[in-house]
Amino acid sequence: MFIGPPGSGKGTQAVRVAGQLSIPHISTGDLLRAAVKAESLLGRAVAATLATGALVSDQVMTDLVCDRLQAGDTARGFILDGFPRTGAQARALDTMRPPETLLVIHIAVGDDALVRRLSSRRVCDSCAITQSVAPAEAAAHEMCPYCGGNLVRRPDDDPETVRRRLVTYASAAAPVLDLYRSRHGFITIDGSRHADAVTADILAFVKSCGRS
Ligand code: AMP
Numbered sequence: 118m119f120i121g122p123p124g125s126g127k128g129t130q131a132v133r134v135a136g137q138l139s140i141p142h143i144s145t146g147d148l149l150r151a152a153v154k155a156e157s158l159l160g161r162a163v164a165a166t167l168a169t170g171a172l173v174s175d176q177v178m179t180d181l182v183c184d185r186l187q188a189g190d191t192a193r194g195f196i197l198d199g200f201p202r203t204g205a206q207a208r209a210l211d212t213m214r215p216p217e218t219l220l221v222i223h224i225a226v227g228d229d230a231l232v233r234r235l236s237s238r239r240v241c242d243s244c245a246i247t248q249s250v251a252p253a254e255a256a257a258h259e260m261c262p263y264c265g266g267n268l269v270r271r272p273d274d275d276p277e278t279v280r281r282r283l284v285t286y287a288s289a290a291a292p293v294l295d296l297y298r299s300r301h302g303f304i305t306i307d308g309s310r311h312a313d314a315v316t317a318d319i320l321a322f323v324k325s326c327g328r329s
Pocket of ligand 1: 202
């Protein structure tokens, strides 16, 4: 499971590592955004929360992940991206899978770099890949280099919401990190480096734990 602040690159890394290991990438943010787009019952319930950058309730998130982990494609393993985000969610995850089977990859990046990164982050509205654009203002209508879709700013990547998300992350993640830090299978990786170096470190760690 991947933990790190918004903009740390954990989503990008999670997709890469899931691809390398041929296991599903389960992003709770993606699941929620898809629900909002589909205007499902869940989507209507969480839309306002996502827009403000606050956290969805532990109960809703725990039910969502518990359901997703029942799917057959998780039998060989899975990457969890964005869950658990609170101490209660971490304790709930321990009841869904044996705690000792979990590898925890903490990607750390300083706040200044995060705000800079998020201001230039765009997501393709078609294939959902994340891109960095520069300069930030000029990129309103750029096209996705992979599928030709539109690169758009996530509504919760506006500077004010970003600041709120960073504060929310810091207070919610502290108990999660406290729980995992002392366990076997935990690593903190410097996410301020080139994405390829970060991926290499993650894969080396997974291999050193005998999971590749
Ligand atoms: P992310 O794409 O991981 O940055 O998530 C986007 C938004 O979805 C967050 O700002 C929260 O509103 C919500 N969210 C995603 N995962 C969780 C979670 N585990 N617990 C609570 N809220 C979540």
